[in-house]
């Protein structure tokens with residue numbers, strides 16, 4: 473059984489995402505956090521590119537040759553599970569990011585990997601006390617349902633905030649795994665083609681819309697933002 477997934481984002485009116493291009497006030501970012509906190513989520517998840525902002529650069533270790541190969545089995549850090557704990561989860565299939573500690577934004581970090589991740593990277597994560605789970609033989613072919621099922625089973629995550637960027641949101645919604653959207657539409661027209669947008673399905677150009685939405689609520693909030701909530705419907709049904 474998967475967690476309930478809410479995609480919480482702050483797009484421009486034309487659906488683009490790179491807030492650093494917009495010169496918006498700190499208050500707008502605070503609204504993003506405040507509205508996220510109105511949900512009772514146990515975790516938040518972002519893609520590798522979004523997580524670069526929180527990481528300490530790229531991992532530059534070398535893949536060990538010879539020696540003992542660590543098994544490609546999930547590893548839960550000893551101090552990762554406490555009652556009421558919230559988690560930060562990073563889709564980093566090829567083990568690119570370096571971390572100073574086992575926390576991201578104050579929450580214990582969980583790395584989602586492919587089994588073809590460099591050997592030394594697992595040693596690095598264990599040394600830092602960072603939990604990791606595998607979701608496919610190859611990093612390029614992660615099974616997102618497996619990711620969600622493991623997060624529920626191994627970490628007790630029942631409600632998850634999906635927090636971008638566009639590629640990550642795109643693959644989740646395309647696979648029918650998003651239940652709800654929570655969008656803070658920001659009063660900016662970005663205008664740059666090719667910039668990350670709310671849902672980018674990278675590998676294929678979908679022939680038709682990938683999801684239909686049912687409006688739940690509309691609210692005007694600070695700094696002229698509009699907070700829209702939608703239920704996601706896939707072929708007329710809710711996410712499975």
Ligand SMILES: NC(=O)c1ccc[n+]([C@@H]2O[C@H](COP(=O)([O-])OP(=O)(O)OC[C@H]3O[C@@H](n4cnc5c(N)ncnc54)[C@H](OP(=O)(O)O)[C@@H]3O)[C@@H](O)[C@H]2O)c1
Nearest residue numbers: 481482489519520521522614635636637638639640643668
């Ligand atoms: N306005 C907002 O609310 C908001 C919120 C979040 C992010 N952002 C912005 O969004 C931008 C980044 O968005 P983005 O679309 O370029 O990147 P992204 O979604 O943050 O990260 C994409 C990367 O994550 C990994 N990944 C994602 N889905 C995967 C899957 N299904 N299977 C395997 N790997 C997967 C891949 O990593 P590898 O390349 O390592 O394989 C992929 O290249 C940043 O500028 C960020 O600031 C804005």
